[in-house]
Amino acid sequence: MNQVPVAVVTGGSRGIGKAVADECMSLGYRVVLVARNPRNLEQACRELSEKHAPDAAHAPDTAAVDVADVAAVKATAEDIIRKHGRIDLLFNAAGISIPGTFDLDVETFTRLFEVNLRAPFLFMQAFLPHMVARGGGRVINVASRNGKVAVAGLGGYSASKYGLVGLSESAYRDYAARGISITTICPGWVNTEMAANEGPSLRPEEMVQPEDVARTVRWLLSMSSSVRVMEVMLECAGDVERRASVELAKLYALRRRHEQEFNELDVQAES
Numbered sequence: 001m002n003q004v005p006v007a008v009v010t011g012g013s014r015g016i017g018k019a020v021a022d023e024c025m026s027l028g029y030r031v032v033l034v035a036r037n038p039r040n041l042e043q044a045c046r047e048l049s050e051k052h053a054p055d056a057a058h059a060p061d062t063a064a065v066d067v068a069d070v071a072a073v074k075a076t077a078e079d080i081i082r083k084h085g086r087i088d089l090l091f092n093a094a095g096i097s098i099p100g101t102f103d104l105d106v107e108t109f110t111r112l113f114e115v116n117l118r119a120p121f122l123f124m125q126a127f128l129p130h131m132v133a134r135g136g137g138r139v140i141n142v143a144s145r146n147g148k149v150a151v152a153g154l155g156g157y158s159a160s161k162y163g164l165v166g167l168s169e170s171a172y173r174d175y176a177a178r179g180i181s182i183t184t185i186c187p188g189w190v191n192t193e194m195a196a197n198e199g200p201s202l203r204p205e206e207m208v209q210p211e212d213v214a215r216t217v218r219w220l221l222s223m224s225s226s227v228r229v230m231e232v233m234l235e236c237a238g239d240v241e242r243r244a245s246v247e248l249a250k251l252y253a254l255r256r257r258h259e260q261e262f263n264e265l266d267v268q269a270e271s
């Protein structure tokens with residue numbers, strides 16, 4: 001049996017997932033990075049190897065897969081189990097953020113659920129039986145502050161993250177007596193590409209840093225086996241979360257008004 005603990009990090013090619021993969025490697029884990037873009041995966045793998053891996057045997061393993069693809073996720077999970085023989089930590093970070101609520105089309109709304117909720121469900125469904133059979137393991141799911149406090153204009157994203165909080169909390173109770181620890185991390189705005197693309201105009205240093213999430217994981221892993229942590233919320237300090245919510249609400253309201261005006265112009269042009 002492989003003696004080196006194995007951590008599977010979805011969304012491990014950048015942002016929060018990459019920072020956590022980095023932390024796991026510094027703690028001696030063999031890491032498996034899961035994301036879609038093979039080039040980003042290779043890049044992350046190269047950087048982490050240069051920093052931590054003395055030889056190819058310790059370098060991160062990678063799996064390029066769209067976690068919205070049910071069959072591909074199931075096949076990837078089976079491959080990982082076959083190849084590594086054990087899963088000590090599943091860190092579910094792969095996620096997407098798309099603004100909107102009732103202005104979302106059904107495909108986009110569904111996509112948010114497929115990536116942010118169904119994928120963590122599938123990875124947990126695949127790995128939990130192996131953790132139970134081995135007598136222990138950890139799952140850490142990255143939901144969001146938006147999975148606890150819904151703000152205007154992000155209804156689809158929030159719904160998917162509220163769902164993940166519920167799934168995790170139920171699993172936390174189910175598996176507590178079976179030696180498995182399941183924790184949900186709910187961060188506010190984190191300084192990553194996601195926040196830069198979809199977020200409000202916050203300065204990078206005003207946000208939670210990906211390394212803060214990585215330190216939270218280190219802290220969770222340092223707990224004795226007699227302690228379980230169901231949920232951790234990491235908010236931006238000061239009044240940043242409130243400011244960001246107000247700015248986004250204004251931004252989305254403005255966008256909706258302009259969409260209406262554009263549509264009216266289309267109708268006028270056609271008539």
Ligand SMILES: NC(=O)c1ccc[n+]([C@@H]2O[C@H](COP(=O)([O-])OP(=O)(O)OC[C@H]3O[C@@H](n4cnc5c(N)ncnc54)[C@H](OP(=O)(O)O)[C@@H]3O)[C@@H](O)[C@H]2O)c1
Nearest residue numbers: 011013015016035036037066067094095144189190192194
């Ligand atoms: N940034 C924030 O402000 C913030 C706040 C609260 C919660 N979160 C949550 O934290 C998690 C990580 O976010 P982040 O800020 O690190 O985002 P990020 O920088 O955009 O990174 C997202 C990661 O997920 C992967 N990913 C996205 N869609 C995927 C798919 N369909 N299949 C496989 N991999 C996929 C991306 O790789 P590919 O694109 O190559 O697939 C990338 O590795 C997400 O669940 C997000 O909702 C973020």
